[in-house]
Amino acid sequence: MKNNRDIIGRRALLRGATLGGSALILSGCDALNESDMFRSALRTAETLNQTVHRSLMDRAALAPEFPASDISPVFKTNGSLTGTSAEYLAHVDDKFADWTLRIDGMVAKPMDVSLETLRAMPSRTQITRHDCVEGWSAIAKWQGTPLRLLLQQAGLSARAKYIVFHCADSYGAQPYYESIDLIDAFHPQTILAWGMNGEMLPVKYGAPVRLRVERQLGYKHAKYVMRIEATDDLTKFHGGKGGYWEDVGDYEWYAGI
Ligand SMILES: Nc1nc2c(c(=O)[nH]1)N[C@H]1C(S)=C(S)[C@@H](COP(=O)(O)O)O[C@H]1N2
């Protein structure tokens, strides 16, 4: 038999969580405590609670960070090595001086944010490992603006469920895009990186900004991000599966690591 406080605590929890006002069942009905049915109900509630809690904690956990001595001397590139739209190429020519990041969709205040403004906002620096689904990894130092700050500033709607990243490169006629849920969007290590290893982010690594979403595999880390759109429905974008590779059918939408 567990100690009394434990039982009372669980009673209160059960009453509040599942039995509503039916205190009748619990108050003064100690015989029920002894019944197998009651005990197994308690166990189920406990297990369920632990499972839900564990999985939520897991999504909130930080990805490992590394010392500067672990930074890879060469960071492999993959996928597109530049944006391809005419608009993007013009921005490369004038060093992104007039480039702005569009933030819209399910937000109260759609915004166009310049690179200068982004860089002036509070930033986070992290040395993390990038894991590509093709089987290689590399470590770099990333500096960028936490995505949650931008979403808060734009007034993200309470009805929004996903954040979509529209990129400046295409595979044939298909633009690269990606999406994440709000747990990843508000994760402390999810940043729009404009700095890499102490320099301005180079074009081949996604200039002027790329997503770093450190609990996910490489293809979720959208390069050449031009527009961020909040939505409650991924099926209305392109192939409807939430990302370029997901639409192609090669990779899963949720790529948690
Ligand atoms: N816009 C865009 N983002 C992209 C890709 C791409 O082709 N286009 N490739 C993805 C893949 S598969 C990986 S592994 C990483 C590669 O980033 P890197 O070139 O900085 O190594 O970018 C991801 N983001």
Ligand SMILES: [Mo]
């Ligand atoms: Mo990748």
